[in-house]
Amino acid sequence: MRVALIGYGMMGKIIEQKLLAKGHEIAGIVSMDRLQSINDIRDPFDVIIDFSHPDNLESLLAYVEIHHTPIVISTTGFTSEQVAAIKHAALRSPVVYTANFSLGITVMQEVLRLITPILEDSFDMEVIEKHHNKKLDAPSGTAKMLVETLNPDGIYAEVYGREGNGKRQKEIGIHAVRGGSIVGEHSVIYAGEDEVLEIKHEAHSKHVFANGAIKAAEFLVGKPAGLYDMHDVLFRK
Numbered sequence: 008m009r010v011a012l013i014g015y016g017m018m019g020k021i022i023e024q025k026l027l028a029k030g031h032e033i034a035g036i037v038s039m040d041r042l043q044s045i046n047d048i049r050d051p052f053d054v055i056i057d058f059s060h061p062d063n064l065e066s067l068l069a070y071v072e073i074h075h076t077p078i079v080i081s082t083t084g085f086t087s088e089q090v091a092a093i094k095h096a097a098l099r100s101p102v103v104y105t106a107n108f109s110l111g112i113t114v115m116q117e118v119l120r121l122i123t124p125i126l127e128d129s130f131d132m133e134v135i136e137k138h139h140n141k142k143l144d145a146p147s148g149t150a151k152m153l154v155e156t157l158n159p160d161g162i163y164a165e166v167y168g169r170e171g172n173g174k175r176q177k178e179i180g181i182h183a184v185r186g187g188s189i190v191g192e193h194s195v196i197y198a199g200e201d202e203v204l205e206i207k208h209e210a211h212s213k214h215v216f217a218n219g220a221i222k223a224a225e226f227l228v229g230k231p232a233g234l235y236d237m238h239d240v241l242f243r244k
Protein backbone atom coordinates (compact mmCIF):
# COMPACT_ATOMS: atom_id res chain seq x y z
CA MET A 8 0.00 0.00 0.00
CA ARG A 9 1.08 3.62 -0.59
CA VAL A 10 0.86 5.83 2.46
CA ALA A 11 0.69 9.59 3.08
CA LEU A 12 2.37 10.06 6.46
CA ILE A 13 1.29 13.07 8.50
CA GLY A 14 3.71 13.99 11.31
CA TYR A 15 7.36 13.09 11.42
CA GLY A 16 8.06 13.16 15.13
CA MET A 17 8.77 10.22 17.44
CA MET A 18 5.90 8.12 16.06
CA GLY A 19 6.15 9.24 12.42
CA LYS A 20 9.77 8.11 12.22
CA ILE A 21 8.99 4.64 13.64
CA ILE A 22 6.00 4.25 11.30
CA GLU A 23 8.18 5.18 8.30
CA GLN A 24 10.76 2.47 9.16
CA LYS A 25 8.12 -0.18 9.76
CA LEU A 26 6.18 0.61 6.57
CA LEU A 27 9.31 0.33 4.45
CA ALA A 28 10.39 -2.87 6.21
CA LYS A 29 6.97 -4.40 5.39
CA GLY A 30 7.30 -3.48 1.71
CA HIS A 31 4.82 -0.58 1.79
CA GLU A 32 5.62 2.72 0.06
CA ILE A 33 5.50 6.28 1.35
CA ALA A 34 4.05 8.79 -1.09
CA GLY A 35 5.00 11.81 1.03
CA ILE A 36 5.57 13.06 4.57
CA VAL A 37 3.84 16.16 5.94
CA SER A 38 5.55 17.86 8.87
CA MET A 39 6.60 21.33 9.98
CA ASP A 40 10.01 20.99 8.23
CA ARG A 41 8.92 18.84 5.23
CA LEU A 42 5.85 19.08 3.01
CA GLN A 43 3.55 21.70 4.49
CA SER A 44 0.25 20.11 3.51
CA ILE A 45 -1.28 16.90 2.25
CA ASN A 46 -2.10 18.81 -0.96
CA ASP A 47 1.65 19.06 -1.63
CA ILE A 48 1.98 15.26 -2.04
CA ARG A 49 2.27 14.66 -5.79
CA ASP A 50 2.35 10.82 -5.90
CA PRO A 51 -0.92 8.89 -5.45
CA PHE A 52 -1.60 7.11 -2.14
CA ASP A 53 -4.09 4.58 -0.77
CA VAL A 54 -4.31 5.66 2.86
CA ILE A 55 -3.34 8.47 5.24
CA ILE A 56 -1.71 7.80 8.63
CA ASP A 57 -1.74 10.80 10.97
CA PHE A 58 0.45 11.05 14.07
CA SER A 59 0.85 14.80 14.34
CA HIS A 60 -1.00 17.63 16.05
CA PRO A 61 -4.66 18.68 16.34
CA ASP A 62 -3.90 21.80 14.25
CA ASN A 63 -3.56 19.55 11.19
CA LEU A 64 -7.04 18.06 11.43
CA GLU A 65 -8.97 20.70 9.52
CA SER A 66 -6.83 20.44 6.38
CA LEU A 67 -6.79 16.63 6.55
CA LEU A 68 -10.56 16.39 6.80
CA ALA A 69 -10.96 18.93 3.98
CA TYR A 70 -8.79 16.66 1.79
CA VAL A 71 -10.68 13.52 2.82
CA GLU A 72 -14.02 15.22 2.16
CA ILE A 73 -13.03 15.69 -1.50
CA HIS A 74 -11.08 12.48 -2.16
CA HIS A 75 -12.71 10.01 0.31
CA THR A 76 -9.25 8.62 1.10
CA PRO A 77 -9.11 6.13 3.99
CA ILE A 78 -7.52 7.78 7.03
CA VAL A 79 -6.03 6.47 10.29
CA ILE A 80 -6.24 9.23 12.90
CA SER A 81 -3.89 8.62 15.83
CA THR A 82 -3.31 12.16 17.08
CA THR A 83 -4.72 12.99 20.53
CA GLY A 84 -5.73 16.23 22.23
CA PHE A 85 -8.68 17.08 19.97
CA THR A 86 -11.51 19.36 21.14
CA SER A 87 -15.02 17.90 21.28
CA GLU A 88 -15.82 19.87 18.10
CA GLN A 89 -12.88 18.22 16.34
CA VAL A 90 -14.03 14.77 17.47
CA ALA A 91 -17.48 15.58 16.04
CA ALA A 92 -15.82 16.60 12.74
CA ILE A 93 -13.97 13.23 12.62
CA LYS A 94 -17.27 11.39 13.13
CA HIS A 95 -18.88 13.49 10.40
CA ALA A 96 -16.03 12.71 7.97
CA ALA A 97 -16.61 9.00 8.59
CA LEU A 98 -20.06 9.30 6.99
CA ARG A 99 -18.30 9.59 3.62
CA SER A 100 -14.84 8.06 4.14
CA PRO A 101 -13.38 5.05 5.94
CA VAL A 102 -11.80 6.28 9.19
CA VAL A 103 -9.97 4.48 12.00
CA TYR A 104 -9.82 6.80 15.00
CA THR A 105 -8.36 5.66 18.30
CA ALA A 106 -6.17 7.15 21.01
CA ASN A 107 -4.40 3.83 21.52
CA PHE A 108 -3.44 1.13 19.04
CA SER A 109 -2.23 -1.48 21.53
CA LEU A 110 -3.91 -4.86 21.89
CA GLY A 111 -3.67 -4.49 25.68
CA ILE A 112 -5.73 -1.30 25.86
CA THR A 113 -8.26 -2.70 23.37
CA VAL A 114 -8.77 -5.73 25.61
CA MET A 115 -8.73 -3.54 28.75
CA GLN A 116 -11.73 -1.65 27.36
CA GLU A 117 -13.61 -4.94 26.97
CA VAL A 118 -12.75 -5.84 30.57
CA LEU A 119 -13.94 -2.43 31.84
CA ARG A 120 -17.23 -2.78 29.96
CA LEU A 121 -17.75 -6.14 31.64
CA ILE A 122 -16.82 -5.29 35.24
CA THR A 123 -17.88 -1.65 35.65
CA PRO A 124 -21.64 -2.37 35.85
CA ILE A 125 -20.89 -4.98 38.56
CA LEU A 126 -18.64 -2.74 40.66
CA GLU A 127 -19.72 0.85 40.19
CA ASP A 128 -22.41 0.99 42.88
CA SER A 129 -19.99 0.08 45.68
CA PHE A 130 -16.53 1.03 44.32
CA ASP A 131 -15.10 4.48 43.55
CA MET A 132 -13.39 4.72 40.15
CA GLU A 133 -10.22 6.70 39.45
CA VAL A 134 -7.96 6.82 36.37
CA ILE A 135 -4.21 7.46 36.48
CA GLU A 136 -2.06 7.89 33.37
CA LYS A 137 1.71 8.38 33.14
CA HIS A 138 3.68 9.60 30.11
CA HIS A 139 7.03 11.04 29.03
CA ASN A 140 7.93 14.68 29.54
CA LYS A 141 7.54 15.56 25.82
CA LYS A 142 3.83 14.80 25.70
CA LEU A 143 1.76 17.91 24.91
CA ASP A 144 -1.79 16.92 25.85
CA ALA A 145 -3.11 15.99 29.28
CA PRO A 146 -4.91 13.91 30.20
CA SER A 147 -3.93 11.43 27.49
CA GLY A 148 -6.32 10.48 24.73
CA THR A 149 -6.35 6.95 26.12
CA ALA A 150 -7.36 8.16 29.59
CA LYS A 151 -10.27 10.06 28.03
CA MET A 152 -11.24 6.95 26.05
CA LEU A 153 -11.18 4.81 29.21
CA VAL A 154 -13.29 7.37 31.08
CA GLU A 155 -15.86 7.24 28.26
CA THR A 156 -15.98 3.47 28.75
CA LEU A 157 -16.46 3.87 32.53
CA ASN A 158 -18.99 6.68 32.18
CA PRO A 159 -20.89 6.14 28.90
CA ASP A 160 -24.00 8.00 30.06
CA GLY A 161 -22.13 10.82 31.79
CA ILE A 162 -23.63 10.08 35.21
CA TYR A 163 -20.32 10.71 37.00
CA ALA A 164 -18.71 14.17 37.18
CA GLU A 165 -15.20 14.00 35.68
CA VAL A 166 -12.69 15.61 38.04
CA TYR A 167 -9.29 16.40 36.51
CA GLY A 168 -6.30 16.63 38.90
CA ARG A 169 -8.33 16.95 42.11
CA GLU A 170 -7.34 19.65 44.62
CA GLY A 171 -8.86 21.68 47.48
CA ASN A 172 -11.22 20.69 50.29
CA GLY A 173 -14.40 18.70 50.11
CA LYS A 174 -15.59 15.14 50.18
CA ARG A 175 -15.55 12.94 47.10
CA GLN A 176 -18.86 13.18 45.19
CA LYS A 177 -20.33 10.95 42.48
CA GLU A 178 -17.25 11.42 40.34
CA ILE A 179 -14.34 9.85 38.49
CA GLY A 180 -10.93 11.38 39.21
CA ILE A 181 -8.47 11.57 36.29
CA HIS A 182 -4.79 12.17 37.06
CA ALA A 183 -1.89 12.81 34.67
CA VAL A 184 1.77 12.20 35.57
CA ARG A 185 4.53 13.50 33.23
CA GLY A 186 8.19 12.56 33.49
CA GLY A 187 11.28 11.11 31.84
CA SER A 188 10.77 8.58 29.08
CA ILE A 189 7.66 6.75 30.35
CA VAL A 190 6.10 5.37 27.15
CA GLY A 191 2.51 5.18 28.42
CA GLU A 192 0.80 3.69 31.47
CA HIS A 193 -2.92 3.64 32.22
CA SER A 194 -4.57 2.38 35.42
CA VAL A 195 -8.21 2.17 36.35
CA ILE A 196 -8.62 1.83 40.10
CA TYR A 197 -11.85 0.50 41.62
CA ALA A 198 -11.63 1.34 45.34
CA GLY A 199 -14.20 -0.35 47.56
CA GLU A 200 -14.66 -0.90 51.28
CA ASP A 201 -11.58 -2.90 52.40
CA GLU A 202 -10.64 -3.97 48.85
CA VAL A 203 -9.13 -2.41 45.75
CA LEU A 204 -9.07 -3.73 42.19
CA GLU A 205 -6.62 -2.13 39.76
CA ILE A 206 -6.55 -2.83 36.00
CA LYS A 207 -3.32 -1.57 34.54
CA HIS A 208 -1.69 -1.42 31.11
CA GLU A 209 1.94 -0.48 30.46
CA ALA A 210 3.36 0.15 27.02
CA HIS A 211 7.08 -0.63 27.09
CA SER A 212 7.87 0.77 23.65
CA LYS A 213 6.24 2.88 20.96
CA HIS A 214 6.40 -0.13 18.62
CA VAL A 215 3.06 -1.42 19.93
CA PHE A 216 1.35 1.76 18.71
CA ALA A 217 3.16 1.77 15.36
CA ASN A 218 2.34 -1.89 14.68
CA GLY A 219 -1.33 -1.28 15.52
CA ALA A 220 -1.55 1.82 13.33
CA ILE A 221 -0.10 -0.02 10.33
CA LYS A 222 -2.53 -2.90 10.91
CA ALA A 223 -5.33 -0.32 10.99
CA ALA A 224 -4.18 1.20 7.67
CA GLU A 225 -3.98 -2.24 6.02
CA PHE A 226 -7.48 -3.01 7.36
CA LEU A 227 -8.93 0.26 6.04
CA VAL A 228 -7.87 0.05 2.39
CA GLY A 229 -10.93 -1.09 0.42
CA LYS A 230 -13.37 -0.71 3.33
CA PRO A 231 -16.62 1.24 2.92
CA ALA A 232 -17.08 4.62 4.63
CA GLY A 233 -17.51 4.34 8.39
CA LEU A 234 -15.94 4.98 11.75
CA TYR A 235 -13.82 2.00 12.82
CA ASP A 236 -11.82 1.38 15.98
CA MET A 237 -9.25 -1.18 17.12
CA HIS A 238 -11.98 -3.66 18.05
CA ASP A 239 -12.93 -3.69 14.36
CA VAL A 240 -9.32 -3.92 13.21
CA LEU A 241 -8.31 -6.72 15.57
CA PHE A 242 -11.48 -8.77 16.04
CA ARG A 243 -13.95 -8.09 13.19
CA LYS A 244 -11.91 -8.58 10.04
Ligand SMILES: NC(=O)C1=CN([C@@H]2O[C@H](COP(=O)(O)OP(=O)(O)OC[C@H]3O[C@@H](n4cnc5c(N)ncnc54)[C@H](OP(=O)(O)O)[C@@H]3O)[C@@H](O)[C@H]2O)C=CC1
Nearest residue numbers: 014015016017018039059060062081082083106107108216
Ligand atom coordinates in the same frame (compact mmCIF):
# COMPACT_ATOMS: atom_id res chain seq x y z
N1 LIG B 1 -3.16 6.62 19.01
C1 LIG B 1 -2.02 6.13 19.52
O1 LIG B 1 -1.87 4.91 19.79
C2 LIG B 1 -0.90 7.07 19.78
C3 LIG B 1 -1.07 8.42 19.60
N2 LIG B 1 -0.03 9.28 19.76
C4 LIG B 1 -0.30 10.69 19.47
O2 LIG B 1 0.29 11.01 18.22
C5 LIG B 1 0.70 12.38 18.21
C6 LIG B 1 2.17 12.46 17.81
O3 LIG B 1 2.95 11.81 18.77
P1 LIG B 1 4.56 11.86 18.71
O4 LIG B 1 5.04 11.41 17.39
O5 LIG B 1 5.00 11.18 19.92
O6 LIG B 1 4.78 13.46 18.86
P2 LIG B 1 5.96 14.36 18.33
O7 LIG B 1 5.82 15.67 19.03
O8 LIG B 1 7.25 13.63 18.40
O9 LIG B 1 5.63 14.55 16.79
C7 LIG B 1 4.57 15.38 16.33
C8 LIG B 1 4.78 15.66 14.84
O10 LIG B 1 3.75 16.53 14.39
C9 LIG B 1 4.33 17.69 13.81
N3 LIG B 1 3.51 18.87 14.11
C10 LIG B 1 3.36 19.50 15.29
N4 LIG B 1 2.54 20.55 15.17
C11 LIG B 1 2.16 20.57 13.90
C12 LIG B 1 1.32 21.42 13.16
N5 LIG B 1 0.68 22.43 13.73
N6 LIG B 1 1.18 21.17 11.85
C13 LIG B 1 1.84 20.13 11.26
N7 LIG B 1 2.63 19.27 11.93
C14 LIG B 1 2.79 19.50 13.23
C15 LIG B 1 5.68 17.80 14.47
O11 LIG B 1 6.55 18.60 13.68
P3 LIG B 1 7.85 19.25 14.40
O12 LIG B 1 8.66 18.09 14.90
O13 LIG B 1 8.51 19.99 13.27
O14 LIG B 1 7.30 20.10 15.48
C16 LIG B 1 6.08 16.35 14.51
O15 LIG B 1 6.51 15.93 13.23
C17 LIG B 1 0.37 12.92 19.60
O16 LIG B 1 -0.88 13.55 19.57
C18 LIG B 1 0.31 11.65 20.47
O17 LIG B 1 -0.48 11.79 21.61
C19 LIG B 1 1.21 8.85 20.12
C20 LIG B 1 1.44 7.52 20.34
C21 LIG B 1 0.40 6.51 20.22
Ligand SMILES: O=C(O)C1=N[C@H](C(=O)O)C[C@H](O)C1
Nearest residue numbers: 083106107142147148149191
Ligand atom coordinates in the same frame (compact mmCIF):
# COMPACT_ATOMS: atom_id res chain seq x y z
O1 LIG C 1 1.82 10.81 23.32
C1 LIG C 1 2.07 9.60 23.55
O2 LIG C 1 3.22 9.18 23.68
C2 LIG C 1 0.93 8.67 23.63
N1 LIG C 1 -0.27 9.13 23.37
C3 LIG C 1 -1.47 8.39 23.32
C4 LIG C 1 -2.48 8.98 24.32
O3 LIG C 1 -2.55 10.21 24.45
O4 LIG C 1 -3.22 8.21 24.92
C5 LIG C 1 -1.27 6.91 23.43
C6 LIG C 1 -0.08 6.45 24.20
O5 LIG C 1 -0.39 6.36 25.55
C7 LIG C 1 1.18 7.25 23.93
